[in-house]
Amino acid sequence: MNNTTLKRISQILEISISTVSRALKNHPDISDKTKLRVVELANAMDYEPNANAINLRTSNSRLFGLIVPGISNFFYDSFISSVEEESRKNNYALMVLQSGDDPLMELNNLKLCRQNRVSGLFASISTQTTNYDPFLKLKDMKTPVIFFDKVPDHNGFNKVCVADTASANMAAAALARKDKKKILAIFGDERLLMTRKRLEAFKETTAKRNPSATITYGFAINSQDAEGITSTYLAQKVDAVFCMSDEILTGAMRAIQKQHLRIPDDIGVIAISNGFIPRLFYPEITFVETSGHKLGKLAFSSMMACLAGSTFIQELTIESILVEGGSL
Amino acid sequence: MNNTTLKRISQILEISISTVSRALKNHPDISDKTKLRVVELANAMDYEPNANAINLRTSNSRLFGLIVPGISNFFYDSFISSVEEESRKNNYALMVLQSGDDPLMELNNLKLCRQNRVSGLFASISTQTTNYDPFLKLKDMKTPVIFFDKVPDHNGFNKVCVADTASANMAAAALARKDKKKILAIFGDERLLMTRKRLEAFKETTAKRNPSATITYGFAINSQDAEGITSTYLAQKVDAVFCMSDEILTGAMRAIQKQHLRIPDDIGVIAISNGFIPRLFYPEITFVETSGHKLGKLAFSSMMACLAGSTFIQELTIESILVEGGSL
């Protein structure tokens, strides 16, 4: 372990600890001469301030917690990447925790955050989270909590989300423009607010803009599930398939390729996506972009606003754009 | 912030701080009666031990640092996910840091790790890292450093890697078995030890097992690069393309799909991969699996061995297996 402390330096230089501390912080009370002596010795001795001591003394950990169901996910990894980058730029570190979509693990992670006195928390909740008390406990401790992506269906929280309603609308509208009439629309877990929002918007916009269309709804828990659903319904000659997420898109694409259907001639495809998966194929899949990167930046700025004292609860969304591939 | 401390509890109960501390740890010196009183009040007051104070006192942060060029990567995200999971199970937290493949940022991150007195470090180095002193500095502080994936070409470090040589051999052998004669082999950045190992092995095994084959070599910095290279050489009627990594595979696949080539009839494809991307296509791409998940487990166990006192420097590799898709 690193042994050089302020005390050690002070002993060698025969000055007080406080002088050493101030010298290293370039405090005006200290003369240039001693500053120099201190800084030089500190460098020579590889002095590294002990973050734990500083945190204890100042009660500011400069550490953010981030809880997410899983890291391995096209959306979350770019979100995390973005938040980490911003945090680092602002001299914060990031503690990443996975819940595995398990509410119990989520609780454990929250405890860890509390014990580490995180300066703030970014959280995407598990599918089955119903008790928000632990989050409220953090808020009571004046620790900002920014929910993202999978957010509680509940007011009084800071949330940053992709524009669920708007993006589902855009996708439905795109299908309407292309005059797709038999649509297979696959959604995720219905317990998620996100799913319900997208579902409702998609249904509504299709009814309005594409009244003669018939929609077959599918609900998939995972990619494999989506593949199964797609395979099943592909038999009944659908014009196009809408995928609510990347995970679903991957399943749908497997089914489509397996049946040797040509995109877009035999079937149209559109998804709500981060953009990575759609660009893996040719023609590229048309998608409504929901950028994890952008969302991360937004979440971070929201966090900074809270830390700066804003007590204003806001629910922010990033607008999404339609990125045309050749799949419709 | 959470205000309840041992001191507060001790004042209310009119006992000493040390008694409270010991009671909460179920220390035998404390009577059951007082233990009960303490535990109950602690719960009622939502007591959470202050990790910073504990770390300071015990000089054990129970925090691992993890430095990686970027999180958004098929390999790293599963690696990180795995390490995080293991860490959490063992009561460690994980601080994730990205270098952006920039040696300077890497230095900053290392400093952060030192200042936070991490209990250990997992590191995948940047392409241009040449100075290993900061890593050695950590080792001198008795902080274990486990390099993974992109490791220094240098002895005396703990490293865990995918079996570069073996997996390139396997891929070359698979191509030989299928009697592919005109091979396009695309590799990554030559400055990486990993690349050089894979290149050499691929070349050697092909020469031995498939002597009549001709290999065209390509070196791609990124996916787009790989797409360009593939497009260019596809014209000259190659039998199969070998991709050293997922990133390269995505580029190659774009080029192949764009030219409407049928896999495996028109062209064979094989890659070294985590397995996610290959399964997105149909037929699935045949690949030599290098599991980030497995590597994460290995890295973690290596870390635990070091923490347990093992001073033995080891270079571990996970064996890879060939996963047959239908692309060859």
Add this chain to the structure above:
DNA sequence: AATAATACCGCAAACGTTTGCGAAATTGTT
């Protein structure tokens, strides 16, 4: 030359824990 201002530095408390050691109270032993 006396006084006022300024530059420079140290004392000591505090942040919230852990832990070795000793002390008091209780119980057991003869």
Add this chain to the structure above:
DNA sequence: AACAATTTCGCAAACGTTTGCGGTATTATT
């Protein structure tokens, strides 16, 4: 009843910082 053993607890130091306050030197002002 005297002593020993055991149970139960508190004292105080330590971990490495930060910071308000006060105290000497030194310099400036008249």
